[in-house]
Amino acid sequence: MALKKILYVILDGLGDDPLGALGGKTPLEAARTPHLDSLAARGKNGYVVTVGEGIAPESDIAVFSVFGYDPREHHSGRGPIEAVGAGIEMNDGDLAYRVNFATVEKDGDGWVILDRRVGRSLTSNEAYDLAGEVQKKVTIGKGSFKFKATVGHRGVLVLRSEEGPLSAEVENSDPAYGREGSLGVAKETFDDHAVRVTPVAGHEDDDAAKRAAELTNEWLAKAFEVLSASEVNRTREAKGQMAGNFVLTRDGGDHVPKLESFKSKFGPEMGCFVEMPVELGIARLMGMGVVKAPTGIPAEQQYEEWAELTLESIDDYDGLYVHIKGPDVPAHDGDHQGKIKSIEAIDRIYFGGVLSQLDLSDVIVAVTADHSTSCARKAHTDGPVPLLIAGGNVPSDGVDVYSESASRHGSLGYLKGTEIMPNLISAAKG
Numbered sequence: 001m002a003l004k005k006i007l008y009v010i011l012d013g014l015g016d017d018p019l020g021a022l023g024g025k026t027p028l029e030a031a032r033t034p035h036l037d038s039l040a041a042r043g044k045n046g047y048v049v050t051v052g053e054g055i056a057p058e059s060d061i062a063v064f065s066v067f068g069y070d071p072r073e074h075h076s077g078r079g080p081i082e083a084v085g086a087g088i089e090m091n092d093g094d095l096a097y098r099v100n101f102a103t104v105e106k107d108g109d110g111w112v113i114l115d116r117r118v119g120r121s122l123t124s125n126e127a128y129d130l131a132g133e134v135q136k137k138v139t140i141g142k143g144s145f146k147f148k149a150t151v152g153h154r155g156v157l158v159l160r161s162e163e164g165p166l167s168a169e170v171e172n173s174d175p176a177y178g179r180e181g182s183l184g185v186a187k188e189t190f191d192d193h194a195v196r197v198t199p200v201a202g203h204e205d206d207d208a209a210k211r212a213a214e215l216t217n218e219w220l221a222k223a224f225e226v227l228s229a230s231e232v233n234r235t236r237e238a239k240g241q242m243a244g245n246f247v248l249t250r251d252g253g254d255h256v257p258k259l260e261s262f263k264s265k266f267g268p269e270m271g272c273f274v275e276m277p278v279e280l281g282i283a284r285l286m287g288m289g290v291v292k293a294p295t296g297i298p299a300e301q302q303y304e305e306w307a308e309l310t311l312e313s314i315d316d317y318d319g320l321y322v323h324i325k326g327p328d329v330p331a332h333d334g335d336h337q338g339k340i341k342s343i344e345a346i347d348r349i350y351f352g353g354v355l356s357q358l359d360l361s362d363v364i365v366a367v368t369a370d371h372s373t374s375c376a377r378k379a380h381t382d383g384p385v386p387l388l389i390a391g392g393n394v395p396s397d398g399v400d401v402y403s404e405s406a407s408r409h410g411s412l413g414y415l416k417g418t419e420i421m422p423n424l425i426s427a428a429k430g
Helices: 034-042 059-066 078-086 124-137 207-228 231-238 262-266 277-285 299-316 328-332 336-355 417-429
Strands: 005-011 044-049 095-107 110-115 143-149 154-161 177-180 183-186 246-253 270-273 319-324 363-368 372-374 379-381 385-391 413-416
Touching: 005 299, 005 336, 005 417, 034 336, 034 363, 034 385, 044 417, 059 078, 059 183, 059 277, 059 417, 078 095, 078 154, 078 246, 078 277, 095 207, 110 246, 124 143, 124 154, 124 207, 124 231, 143 207, 154 207, 154 246, 177 246, 183 379, 207 246, 270 277, 270 299, 299 319, 299 336, 328 336, 328 372, 363 417, 385 417, 413 417
Parallel strands: 005 319, 005 363, 044 413, 270 319
Antiparallel strands: 044 385, 095 110, 095 154, 095 246, 143 154, 177 183, 363 385, 372 379
C-alpha cells in the first residue's frame, strides 16, 4: 500500500508556560491561529515530552527524538552535527563545538559575561568577518582549528591536535548549558562567568580530555585578544552596540554519529528545508534531500516563500520536514507579545498559504515543537508540547484548538518524542 504524502512541521520553541500577563494563557493559547485550529479539529491531538521528564532539551537532541532516533543511543554532541550542517570536515578525534559570540569583560584570569548573544544584534556578515579575523590571526600550539560563523551570533569550532585524539569529555565554557553524557541540557539559572574548560568528572586523568581542555582554553584566550582589537567591534561600540569579543563553547563531540537513514528506518524518502545548521546537519545525517530555501530575509516574506516552496517540493519526495525557528527567538528574550506575533504570522502566512492549496485527502500534516521555550524563564524547559496529526483518513478526536492545554484532551494522549514517528507513519498508511 502506497503511503500518503507527509508534511512534518516543527515550530521551534513553540510551547510555553501560562503567563499572568495573558490571563493565565500561554502565547500559543493567546494567539489567533485559525489554520492550526482547523487542523487540530480535523485530526488527532496529543502532548509530547520530547526527550524526557526533567530534561530541558536543546534543539539537536529534541529533533533527534521527534524523528524517532533516541539521542541517548545515537547522539555524539551538538558540535559534530553543527559541523556537518556548516559543511566543515570532521574526523574522529577532532573536537567540534557549537559556539556563540558573546560580550564579556575581563575579570582577573577569567571573563564576566555581559550578554551571551551580543544582544542578538550581531549580524551574520559581522560574525563572518569576526570569524575570518580569528581564523587568520590565531595560532594554537601543537594544533589547528576551523572556525566558521553560521547564523547571527552562532558558529562552529573544530579543534585538531598534533599530539593525539581529543576527547569530548570536557566542560562547556558556556555556563548556560550543562551536560548529561553527550546530551546538552539548558540551565534555568547559572553563573555569569565563562567557565574555564576542564575534563568532566571521572576523566581528569584522560590524556585526550586534558589535551582538549588545554587546547580549548588556549584558543578561547587568543580569540578574545583578536576579537577585542577587531575593527568590527570598535565600529559596533562606536554605535553604542555590544562587542562580539568572546566565544562561548558548548556541546563538544569527538566524532560524527553514524545513523541509519530515515528511509531505511521508517520508509518515506524525506526532503527538508530548515533555517539552522544543526537541523541541516541532522537532516543530512538521516539521508534527507535538502531543498534550497531562502533564509535571512524578513520573517513574513520567508513564510510566504516557504509556503510556495512546500507546495512546489512536496511532489518531489514522499514527505517534507519543515523547521521554522520563529517562536523560539522572542521567548528567549522574554517577549511574549513577540512570540504571539510570530505564531500568528506563521499561522496566517505559512499555514494559510499551504492549506489553501493542499489536498488534505492525500497528505498527512503533523505539527509539533522540538521543545518549550518559556518567556517567563527565558530558557528551554521540559514542558510538554502539542502535537496534531491530520489529513488522509485520520479521524477527528473532537479537539478544536491547537494549544498546550487542549492537546491533553486528544486521543493520542501523552507521548515521548520517539513515539511521534510511528504514529505519523501509521497515519500515512491509513
